[in-house]
Amino acid sequence: MMGVSREPAGPPSEEAAAFLERAIEQYGKAVYNFAFRLTGNEADARDLTQDAFIRVYRAWRSFVPGTSFLSWVYRIVTNLYRDELRRKKGRFLEELPEDSARQDYGGERPLAVDPIEDYMAGQLGGPMQKALEHLSPDQRQVIVLADIEEYSYQEIADIMGCSIGTVRSRLHRARALLRRLVMRAQARNEL
């Protein structure tokens, strides 16, 4: 199990237990899927989700009523995931430079006819997960939050604990990389 220490036994408080029960019932599946997108495998996603809900139980009083619970628990998942990566690798995977250099198509802007459209239409599920695995953890989180969960840049910045500029930069780079990956895979009929 990731990052949560065990202590001597004691009964859970009634309020915290009710909070946890409701949190798992309502958001367990969403949190698990979010964890799965980040980790890319079920075993790590399961551990990450468990640890996140244990953290929810321990920190439930810090949740501000009226705010988004899902954003709050996603932040917990993100932090736990980052901690786990640090623990496993000694340092977080490659940090992207925080530049804001724009990407231009330049002379190669061949998208009037999209070569990857047909490929995308027939390839759902697994290929996307494979494509996400090519991204850095930060890029993967931004893509999942911005394009799958459809959070705003500000919400993503709050969840990830970074600036909007960083979110923007990571999203631009992640999308550029995804485009290249999908086009290459389409050309080779694999991903």
Add this chain to the structure above:
Amino acid sequence: MTHHSTTDELIDYLHGELAPAEDARIHAHLLVCETCRAAYEAEARLGEWLRGSARADERELPALLKAHVWETVRAQRPSLGERLRAALRPALLLPAGVALAAVAFVVYPAGHAPGSAPTVAASYYLDEHAAEGQENPLADHPITATVITASDTSSEAAPDGDDPGDHVAGP
């Protein structure tokens, strides 16, 4: 005609993250620029592919996950704050309140209520404070001017018809 949009601008436009003026400019440009519109649609398709893939690959919460969470939670010791709050539950507050009220009743009985303060005879007050005033030069209102003399007491006693000379030792 405005300049072509960059891919980054189109991504921000797609996510609704541009300032209103910039958003309007790109919106107008996409209506007239086929190249930029194609680029925008490609970005939009990428987003749709990601969302569609995620929906197609949606996972159910593993059956035992919830049980494992509860198992771990029950194995954890509550924090100090939780233990304190548990000790101060309302069920304990009521008997504690009754006990405190009983103790307060014993320590501060009703006889100490302001309305039933003991009274002091006026003569006692004059005698004692006149003496104190004479001995205490720092008193705010020295009572030295009201030293009680034998004549004062004699005047008080006059109605009884006592002879003032009774109080004076005879030669």
